[in-house]
Amino acid sequence: MESLIDKFFSRTSNLDYVTQNIKKISIDTEVDKLFNAINSYSDESELRYVGGCIRKIINKEKIDDIDLATNLTPDDVSQALKKNNINFYETGIEHGTITAVINNQKFEITSLRKDVVTDGRHAKIEFSKDWKEDASRRDFSINSIYSDKEGNLFDPYEGRKDILAGKIKFIGDAEKRIKEDYLRILRYVRFFLKYSKNKHDPRILKKIKINLEGIKNLSSERLLDELRKIIRSNGLEHISKDKESAELLRLIFPQILKMNSFEKLNEISKKIYLEADFSFLLAVMIIDKTDNADYFMYKFNISKKDQKRIKYLDNFYKSKVNKNTFTEKNLVKKLYFDGKESVLDILNFKILTNKKIDQNIIDLKNMLANKDLPKFPIETKNLMQEYDLVEGKTLGKKLKLLEEFWVNNDFNISKDQINRIVRN
Incomplete structure (x- = not known):
């Protein structure tokens, strides 16, 4: 059994690693400009890392995207970026997301939110100032971890602990989370295949299967995008060892034979x-x-x-x-x-x-x-001049015969062979 001392040093070592690598993001990217722009906008404004990038750092994975959260509204985020001459676009603004672009690096900045109405596909939201409220609307504890640029974690649902333990835990009631957005069934499978070190909780599986019909209400684009993430995360490398995940995927994608x-x-x-x-x-x-x-x-x-x-x-x-x-x-x-x-x-x-x-x-x-x-060595222009040919069916037929002969003759053709084919 692992001793208390070993557990303590394991936790401390991981925290040091996380802190160092979160700080390293500022070295490897231009993200500091965003922290300066948002944090200086007002006395209470704040920007934090969130979600996938924190999860991956804790699990010692390579980071591909940097997601950020702020207690500013999208309008205020726009003003802060304009004030600091930072380019951005607002394609996700209806969901509270603005994408900043610095030296071809993209950073998604999403305002804190709370769900007002959910229908299993999309949520009607309101913007919030409360970090805990924003965390409470997320799907799993491992995705509800925030950090400032110095690596100080805000982890209200103990997501870091669950990552290290290989535990996929819904925030709050699993069935409620699923009914808010049925795509979370597939997200559960993806994260379970990627991170879990434990068996499925039969209570969660029961709630998933009860609500599986809700998948039919989702767009093919969203389902396909989630399948893409499952495949690209190497989640299928050991699928036969996880019969429950395999069964769920077969029920959702029966054509994956x-x-x-x-x-x-x-x-x-x-x-x-x-x-x-x-x-x-x-x-x-x-x-x-x-x-x-x-x-x-x-x-x-x-x-x-x-x-x-x-x-x-x-x-x-x-x-x-x-x-x-x-x-x-x-x-x-x-x-x-x-x-x-x-x-x-x-x-x-x-x-x-x-x-x-x-x-x-x-x-x-x-x-x-x-x-x-x-490369086919015969040019149409030269062939027309040398053999007094004009554009039309005859020229096209001759060119096709020449090309077929050239290909079947291991991509070789002599002058005599050209003469014989063209004059025939």
Whole structure:
């Protein structure tokens, strides 16, 4: 059993680490300008770090976004920023959020709030001056931690303690929190997969399942965004060990057929997984021999760009593979017609979905990644002049025949071969 002395030094060590790294934000970013602008606006005005950045520092993770909270109203925040010549935009002002921009760094500043009316999707809010009141409307204790720029924590719901203990705890009554915004069901899954060191509380699971129908009232965009965060937080790496989270995800996203795709990856597959973006990883999980991927893309309103990418992989997955499919000659052809990104997607898909290491596929990928795209050597203008051709169907047909011959001849074509094709 851990001694009291060990516990004391563990707590002290973590607090020192947190304080040092919160102070370090001022060194690594331009955030001090915001603290000076807000804190000097009036005798009572104050700016604090909040939410994800504090949670990640406590858990010794890399910070990607810096979220800030203030007891000023959005109008006063705007005035404070203008007074200090700090650029900003107000796209989230209806929710109390203003985004400040300093040297291309973005900082979201949100006024303290309290919920007046909630409907399971959105909340009607009023601005507040009370830090505890703002904390009380947040979802989990681990997201209700604030800090000044010196690293002094304001932690009314003991979120730091819960992070260190790997405990995901709703603030107040779990069912009330869920009914305020049903997306919190998915957020619970995300944070549980990421941080929990404990088993699910059966009372929380019961309340989640009772309210699962509320998910249907949420927009596909919000659901997809939360799924993106789950995948990018590496939350599915050990999903088979958490049957409860897996069940909830399957109920919400039944088209995700291969939820455990990212478990027990070999070293090479793991590297692909960690470097891949959301649309590629989504493709791995939803593509099968049916129209499952098409239905998911329709249901969740996937962007046209991502649809094109997923559909390309889906078509390849359904195509017949023969001994020539994964040869250098065939893949260089695909590289020319389909582009490097598409061909590398095919190879990464093959590597990631194959539990065994296929050195041939890996070698092909490395070769193609560094290969320049072949350039068709025949220019239309020169062909027209030399062979007295004019724009039209005949010219287009000749160019297509020349290109096909060039590609099938390993991207080589001689003058005699050009003459024979054009004059035929």
